[in-house]
Amino acid sequence: MKVSYIFILLGFLTFNLNAQTSFEEFKKRKNAEFAKFKERVKTEFEDFRERRNAEFAKLISRRWNMMKHYKGVEPPTKPEPVKPVIKDKNEPVVPPVKIPIDEIVSIPKPDPRVPLNIVPIPNDINQRNYFTKTFYGTPVMICFENGKHKFKLANINESEVGKAWQTMSDGRMDDVVDMFLSWRKKISVNDYAYILMVEDLCNAFWGNTSANESVVMQTYILTQCGYDVKIARKNTSLLLLVAVEETVYRKTFLTIGGKKYYVLSDTKEKGDYYTFNEDFAGKMQKCSMQITEPIMLAESRKAQGRLFSSEKYPQLSVNITVNSNLIKLYNDYPILDWELYANTPMSNDLANKLLPALKKEVAGKTEEQAANIILNFVQTAFQYKTDEEQFGYERPFFVDELFYYDYSDCEDRAVLFSYLVRKILQLDVVLLYYPNHLATAVKFSTYSDGDYVSVNGKKYVVCDPTYINANIGEAMPKFKNVSAKVIEL
Template sequence: MKRLHPLLYFLCLLTTSILQGQSLQEEYIHFAQKQQQEYADFRRKENEAFSKFLQKDWTGYHQENPVERPAKPSPKEPLFTQKHPGYKPVDIPKVVDRPVNNPSSAQEKDEWLKEPFILSGISEKEIAYAWESLSQTTYEPFIRHSLQMKKENHWCDWAYVLFIRQLADKLCRESDNNSKIIIQMFLLCQSEYKVRCGRSGDQLVLLIPTDCMLYNKMYLNIDNEKYFIFGYETYNRQPVYTFQKDFDLSSRKVSMYILPGQTMSAETLYSRVYSNRQITINANTNKSLIDLYKEYPQCDFSVYLKAPASQEVSLSVLPSLKKAIHGKTTKEAAGILLYFVQTAFKYQTDQQQFGFEKPFFIDECFYYPACDCEDRAVLYAFLIRTLLNLNVVLLDYPQHIATAVCFDENIPGDHLDIDGKRYMICDPSYINAGIGMAMPALKNTEAKIIR
């Protein structure tokens, strides 16, 4: 029997391997397609079941009064009359806005609905029919694309909610607010967010549970959980009717916390110059991010404390501050940063500046003309954590907010013990006061610790 030529033998083995590889690839593709089809069938059945559930009579809930956030700062800016130890107080030149051009990149959007969505009515059966109709469209590619954009740009959940709201505004007629609510509920539920719609009189509202308290927002208490009310019109005080359970595939509450690396379109940057004899800051803020924060409900202070600064602010502000504290001891550096926050910003209460309470995220301190005690405390805490890598907490007094910093050395002055560690009071609103100096009126006042 003749032996196969080695080259022919190798070709036979190679051909067999290729055929086996193709077979495995085909099996994998077939398996993936089967899995996708099974999941699509599963979602279809869930949507059908939910559509039937929506037809059942809805339950009426009393609108709960909003939880009011107490106004923190006093109208008059507090001042420590002695000179700041080691730093000479100086006048801060007037801040001037100047726009900085920055081209934006167009974002590709998947097409979904070709015609404006029109809700036939707001009865249970009409809303159930709308859900059924929307679930029969090719919405899945749009949801995948939208969630991928959220992931790539590190959007927080509230940014995604606003994105869906803007989409609903485009997909519905301008005055058709009820249709917009249904579009938002459908897309957010398909994105696995736990939301509902509610009916109050002749208008629909969106009901959103969140992972923290929202202040000055009406809400429904459903099974001991707060569903905050969002709508397009002025709320009446009639009962709000809604269905008894959430969509089974939507289990996530909307988180109000900001993610690191969040990226927004930078069509317009605004630059402000802060200058004194020690430090000159050219702070850039992203107008798109500022617009997002304008639409942010009032949250627990921990949301603002834990929020990162944007890339624009970090790159424009931190280098100058790093240079100012280079070669200093930790205490000296913390004092320089404290004095900067005390003196580089005009002081106004939220009522004076806006007419309502508006806690700032870090970037907003560098955009608006003035800030108050809670805003300065959040900013100082960010600078201490970022530049000195020290632990810092907020001190929430009945009418004021300050900070306390845990130093690696024993520093004399006003302090409090937290978890067995000494935290020195540093008050960014007590002008010219140094480390370990609390306002006299607050020395014996208990404060809530915010981490």
């Protein structure tokens, strides 16, 4: 009987060992197949680029056409900015009203990024003698070499640009493109910040006397990464044209093939713009201004933070310092629609300090109580000034910026409140744009009293972060019967 058990046990162990060996072999085989697949995809993409680059160099060597350009669109204005209104405690209670709606707008989803095989940054990159430039406080190293990667434009006509493109497409730029993509992934920059990175590093590599060569190289690199970009000639300068997914305010643009190409870095002098109609490929990726994950820049902070406290709930008090490198990047952002600011995540450091304090304060509370706590914090923790008073021009804030600058206005507070409610309470929020004011409305699951708007048949309760000491469901008296544009987030 014991012998039988031994044979059974040996048989089980042998089967288990064979199964494990087979599984390991299966894994190795599948990993090898996947590696081959990745290499095959990469090779096909590189082969496409090589063939297309040769064709494209010829196409852009042809005569460029003068294109009509349009002055940058001005952002929505607030002709008579609304100052914060403090709720009168003795104000008589009035019945809730349904706020009329002008229209409902929503943010477009950006095109998916072109799939690319991104090579990790070498672990020993700091020991390599690579070209280094600080990008908003973060050292970025690229394998630029003067003898290998620099070229000289005799002039800025079409044939010279075509020759330069042909030169770069012989394989010498492949490692440079790969390294830029690696940095894009490492510090989690979005499309626009990535374009700024390419521009910044190329300009530093070429120096002040070779700005036109830098633009040609920027365009080449971004094209190889799948971005829909072009080169334009204006007077004695070459300029980068970028197809952008969203509306960018105060930036000159050209319409080519039904798409808007923005001149994100323009020259000051007047002149006509000459460029080509051809795209590098049939389906190129527009630049999206949206930031979907925190950008990981090097830290730079003031030694002493600022205290932000709720007046009604004084125990809710947080000391905050903000990464000034991130603020510098945001300062170089063009003006966008409010929903893009509202959908941009907080930096990890700000989230790690602020969100736990708010979550602790609202723990165990009803939706109504929790929303009122968050609302009062946003109403009373910040000092108010209009953008015109603080900066001299309209300038919406990303969430981190409210905790950096001394003052904020109605749209900044609406953006912050909408973000906090979605993040902490997991409730849907819309922005309400009146002719000269921005507020919010929240779709509660357990509370529906007060002033409201109806969006797609669903009730959203008005919450105004600039109506000081007002509770949820209380619109400013002057806006109770004013039509609002609903901005979905």
